[in-house]
Amino acid sequence: VSERLDEFQRIARFFAPLAGPGALGLTDDAAIMPGPPGTDYVLTTDTIVEGIDYFPDDPPAQVAQKLLRVNLSDLAAKGAAPVGYLLTTALPPSRGEDWLADFAAGLAADQARFGIMLLGGDSSATPGPPTLSVTAIGKVPAGEAVLRRGAKPGDLLCVSGTLGDAALGLAVLQGKLEAGAADRQFLADRYRLPQPRVALGQRLRGLAHAMIDISDGLVADAGHLADASGVGMDIEAVRLPLSDAARAAIARQPERLRAALAGGDDYELLFAAPPEARAALAALAQEQAVPLAAIGTVAAGAGGVRVRDAAGRIMSVPQGGYRHF
Amino acid sequence: VSERLDEFQRIARFFAPLAGPGALGLTDDAAIMPGPPGTDYVLTTDTIVEGIDYFPDDPPAQVAQKLLRVNLSDLAAKGAAPVGYLLTTALPPSRGEDWLADFAAGLAADQARFGIMLLGGDSSATPGPPTLSVTAIGKVPAGEAVLRRGAKPGDLLCVSGTLGDAALGLAVLQGKLEAGAADRQFLADRYRLPQPRVALGQRLRGLAHAMIDISDGLVADAGHLADASGVGMDIEAVRLPLSDAARAAIARQPERLRAALAGGDDYELLFAAPPEARAALAALAQEQAVPLAAIGTVAAGAGGVRVRDAAGRIMSVPQGGYRHF
Numbered sequence: 001v002s003e004r005l006d007e008f009q010r011i012a013r014f015f016a017p018l019a020g021p022g023a024l025g026l027t028d029d030a031a032i033m034p035g036p037p038g039t040d041y042v043l044t045t046d047t048i049v050e051g052i053d054y055f056p057d058d059p060p061a062q063v064a065q066k067l068l069r070v071n072l073s074d075l076a077a078k079g080a081a082p083v084g085y086l087l088t089t090a091l092p093p094s095r096g097e098d099w100l101a102d103f104a105a106g107l108a109a110d111q112a113r114f115g116i117m118l119l120g121g122d123s124s125a126t127p128g129p130p131t132l133s134v135t136a137i138g139k140v141p142a143g144e145a146v147l148r149r150g151a152k153p154g155d156l157l158c159v160s161g162t163l164g165d166a167a168l169g170l171a172v173l174q175g176k177l178e179a180g181a182a183d184r185q186f187l188a189d190r191y192r193l194p195q196p197r198v199a200l201g202q203r204l205r206g207l208a209h210a211m212i213d214i215s216d217g218l219v220a221d222a223g224h225l226a227d228a229s230g231v232g233m234d235i236e237a238v239r240l241p242l243s244d245a246a247r248a249a250i251a252r253q254p255e256r257l258r259a260a261l262a263g264g265d266d267y268e269l270l271f272a273a274p275p276e277a278r279a280a281l282a283a284l285a286q287e288q289a290v291p292l293a294a295i296g297t298v299a300a301g302a303g304g305v306r307v308r309d310a311a312g313r314i315m316s317v318p319q320g321g322y323r324h325f
Numbered sequence: 326v327s328e329r330l331d332e333f334q335r336i337a338r339f340f341a342p343l344a345g346p347g348a349l350g351l352t353d354d355a356a357i358m359p360g361p362p363g364t365d366y367v368l369t370t371d372t373i374v375e376g377i378d379y380f381p382d383d384p385p386a387q388v389a390q391k392l393l394r395v396n397l398s399d400l401a402a403k404g405a406a407p408v409g410y411l412l413t414t415a416l417p418p419s420r421g422e423d424w425l426a427d428f429a430a431g432l433a434a435d436q437a438r439f440g441i442m443l444l445g446g447d448s449s450a451t452p453g454p455p456t457l458s459v460t461a462i463g464k465v466p467a468g469e470a471v472l473r474r475g476a477k478p479g480d481l482l483c484v485s486g487t488l489g490d491a492a493l494g495l496a497v498l499q500g501k502l503e504a505g506a507a508d509r510q511f512l513a514d515r516y517r518l519p520q521p522r523v524a525l526g527q528r529l530r531g532l533a534h535a536m537i538d539i540s541d542g543l544v545a546d547a548g549h550l551a552d553a554s555g556v557g558m559d560i561e562a563v564r565l566p567l568s569d570a571a572r573a574a575i576a577r578q579p580e581r582l583r584a585a586l587a588g589g590d591d592y593e594l595l596f597a598a599p600p601e602a603r604a605a606l607a608a609l610a611q612e613q614a615v616p617l618a619a620i621g622t623v624a625a626g627a628g629g630v631r632v633r634d635a636a637g638r639i640m641s642v643p644q645g646g647y648r649h650f
Contacts, residue, residue, distance in 0.1 A: 014426060018443040052450055
């Protein structure tokens with residue numbers, strides 16, 4: 001039986017040695033390149049595969065938006081303003097002009113929403129499932145991109161929005177979670193269509209010491225911040241921000257708290273900020289109409305992520321985390 | 326029966342309306358973005374799919390090199406110096422660490438050969454065939470990228486290297502072409518591993534009015550130049566530069582000339598240059614040790630591509646051309 005490495009081990013072993021200085025050792029989900037005077041470009045790329053990252057019967061416009069938005073979320077986590085994107089599509093012959101027209105309409109809607117433009121791309125045929133990639137390009141003032149490294153002991157660990165909705169939404173769509181109609185709709189929408197925190201991310205430049213978007217799950221992504229920063233993270237489970245729908249699901253089945261701790265696809269921003277930033281963060285939350293919650297603290301020493309329950313006991317959280325460099 | 330558009334019609338209809346100014350209307354295979362003072366970035370992306378663009382039993386290192394090189398060839402056609410790349414891999418579970426180690430070794434070898442570095446990427450799982458994308462980034466002096474538009478009536482239409490080898494090599498690998506052992510090896514190698522004209526492309530800045538790399542086939546790619554430039558192209562079949570191996574195959578089966586006219590994957594440079602550049606091109610061919618042949622001329626008026634045989638008769642050339650934006 002041959003050895004099986006997880007995705008992060010694979011990247012560390014096979015790809016990190018190939019990385020240039022702009023690649024941030026591949027510990028970040030983006031690369032930085034110098035742009036026009038006073039500007040850095042941020043480049044990120046993400047792929048979605050039908051049957052893995054979305055359902056075959058999802059509306060093509062929504063698939064297009066998910067594809068764009070997972071990339072825009074990576075830019076948001078760098079504090080970058082989105083500029084444009086390159087698109088590659090590998091499509092089976094079954095996807096004809098109707099599919100493409102709807103897909104393109106989804107792109108057009110989000111181009112208008114986020115102020116971005118298509119810069120180029122490539123289209124291929126495939127005998128397999130539709131496989132869609134975007135390389136998104138953003139910009140930041142030179143030297144001001146927020147990285148995964150930089151969290152400091154004593155920092156607050158903060159998160160935007162609410163956690164676990166997307167994982168619960170996936171469970172709804174898979175018929176594995178009972179809920180009221182309104183909650184079902186809310187949770188499913190949170191899974192289907194990420195709302196990248198594009199404006200918030202840019203306003204966090206200068207406040208956040210380190211940042212990541214939550215795509216692999218809170219604990220996994222907090223682990224990425226911790227590892228890149230050489231620190232530990234202490235998270236208090238009772239502080240996790242939950243939507244009413246998630247709170248109701250967890251009240252019925254307490255083990256559903258795992259969705260908030262380890263579920264992916266929320267695309268909220270997780271960041272470390274100094275305690276002095278508390279007032280500024282509260283003002284920013286109000287300005288952006290996005291909840292910002294302090295869920296823990298950054299500890300000295302490379303200690304990984306520790307989650308404690310209300311009684312202060314360390315909880316065991318199986319970590320997932322597959323897709324991202 | 327629903328309408329079926331070819332790839333170029335699909336791009337024109339669905340994606341061109343989404344393109345921003347840097348995208349060159351998607352008529353070029355690259356986007357241009359302003360870089361540090363005096364510099365433009367050139368961005369291009371290409372995907373290869375197992376079973377479509379390469380054979381399942383091709384060595385992984387060679388697959389990696391093909392993936393990088395088809396992108397470097399696009400940069401070469403812009404006159405750009407390669408800088409780095411982002412990589413996305415969608416792999417089935419059957420591809421384990423041995424495959425990845427060999428794949429990464431191929432990347433490392435070509436990084437050293439072409440002076441480029443990995444900048445970032447993404448890795449996914451897929452139930453389908455391995456699907457591999459690269460977004461390559463190059464740079465040119467500001468405003469000096471060579472585009473597909475710009476060919477002028479009276480220009481010479483020129484090509485580097487030899488044509489048709491890759492298509493004949495594919496026929497060899499498919500058991501459809503008989504040839505001597507040395508010729509078989511030469512032709513198969515030309516199919517398996519492109520040799521992007523990276524140095525030549527940069528030296529053609531200031532000489533070529535318009536340029537493209539031949540990935541879809543000579544006539545299809547000449548058509549892209551013609552359409553983008555609003556001109557016609559007259560090609561003389563007798564002037565096509567052929568390798569000894571291709572010449573031998575065509576001598577045995579004259580219809581094999583189609584490989585040179587319509588076969589893809591040669592990754593040679595096709596460009597329009599003014600007749601005054603003849604001496605400079607001859608000197609450049611010698612300097613770079615790459616044959617440069619004038620195969621026709623650029624005609625006024627949007628007239629597409631006309632190929633004439635030795636007797637001056639217009640030949641009918643079925644055009645292929647699938648993959649590229």
